[in-house]
Amino acid sequence: MVSILKDEQIDGIEIIPCRVNGPRGIVKSFLLLAEERTILVDTGFSDADADLIVDRLEKAGKKHNDLKLCILTHRHGDHAGGLPKLKKILKFDLMAHELDVAGVKKVSGSDVDRVVKGGEVLPDCGGIRILHTPGHTPGSISLYLPRAKTLIAGDAILSAGEHLIPSPHYLCSDPEQAQNTVVQLINMNLDIQRVLVGHGDDVYKDGGRRLHRIVEGPRED
Numbered sequence: 634m635v636s637i638l639k640d641e642q643i644d645g646i647e648i649i650p651c652r653v654n655g656p657r658g659i660v661k662s663f664l665l666l667a668e669e670r671t672i673l674v675d676t677g678f679s680d681a682d683a684d685l686i687v688d689r690l691e692k693a694g695k696k697h698n699d700l701k702l703c704i705l706t707h708r709h710g711d712h713a714g715g716l717p718k719l720k721k722i723l724k725f726d727l728m729a730h731e732l733d734v735a736g737v738k739k740v741s742g743s744d745v746d747r748v749v750k751g752g753e754v755l756p757d758c759g760g761i762r763i764l765h766t767p768g769h770t771p772g773s774i775s776l777y778l779p780r781a782k783t784l785i786a787g788d789a790i791l792s793a794g795e796h797l798i799p800s801p802h803y804l805c806s807d808p809e810q811a812q813n814t815v816v817q818l819i820n821m822n823l824d825i826q827r828v829l830v831g832h833g834d835d836v837y838k839d840g841g842r843r844l845h846r847i848v849e850g851p852r853e854d
C-alpha cells in the first residue's frame with residue numbers, strides 16, 4: 634500500500650508510483666488518457682518501472698499504440714530511467730525541453746523527437762500548456778491541464794505532507810531560479826486545484842493557495 638496515493642480518482646489522469654521499493658523513495662509517472670491519444674509523463678527509474686507503466690496502460694483499457702507521446706518533465710535518471718525499456722515495447726514520440734535534451738540523451742540514450750521551449754499548447758485535455766519551470770534543472774517543465782485544473786509540476790515543486798516547497802537547493806542546478814519559478818507560476822494566475830508532484834504527496838484541493846504560501850512570510854504565532 635502506498636500511502637501517498639489518495640483514494641480519489643482523477644478523471645483522465647492515472648498516477649503511477651514508481652521505484653516503490655527502490656532507493657531514495659517513490660517517484661511518480663502519470664498517464665494522461667486524452668481523447669485522441671494517451672500521453673505518458675515521465676518514465677520512472679528502471680526497467681521494472683517501465684513494466685509497471687505498460688501494465689497500467691493495459692489496465693486503463695488502452696492499446697500499446699494508443700500511447701503516442703512521452704513528455705519528460707526533466708532529464709534526471711529517476712524520471713527518464715524507464716525510457717530504454719519502454720522504447721523497446723512501445724512506439725512514441727519523446728518530448729523534452731531544449732535545455733535538457735543533452736541530459737536526456739546522456740541518461741537514457743534516447744533522442745528527443747519534439748523539443749519544446751515552454752509556451753507550447755498541446756491539443757489534448759482541453760489544451761495542455763507546457764510551462765518552462767527551470768531551477769531544478771535548466772530544462773525543467775511543468776504541465777498545466779486547464780480542464781482538470783491540475784498542475785503536473787515534476788520536480789519543480791516538492792511536497793511534504795501536502796506542504797508545497799520549491800525544489801531544495803541541494804537538488805537544484807540553480808536554487809535561485811527554482812524560487813523564481815514559483816513566483817512566476819503564481820503570477821500566471823492559473824486556476825489550480827491539484828498539484829501533482831514527482832516526489833511526495835499530491836495536493837488535490839486549493840493548489841493555487843498552497844503554492845502562494847511558499848512565498849508568504851514566516852508565521853507569526
Ligand SMILES: [Zn+2]
Nearest residue numbers: 707709769788
Ligand atoms: Zn529531479
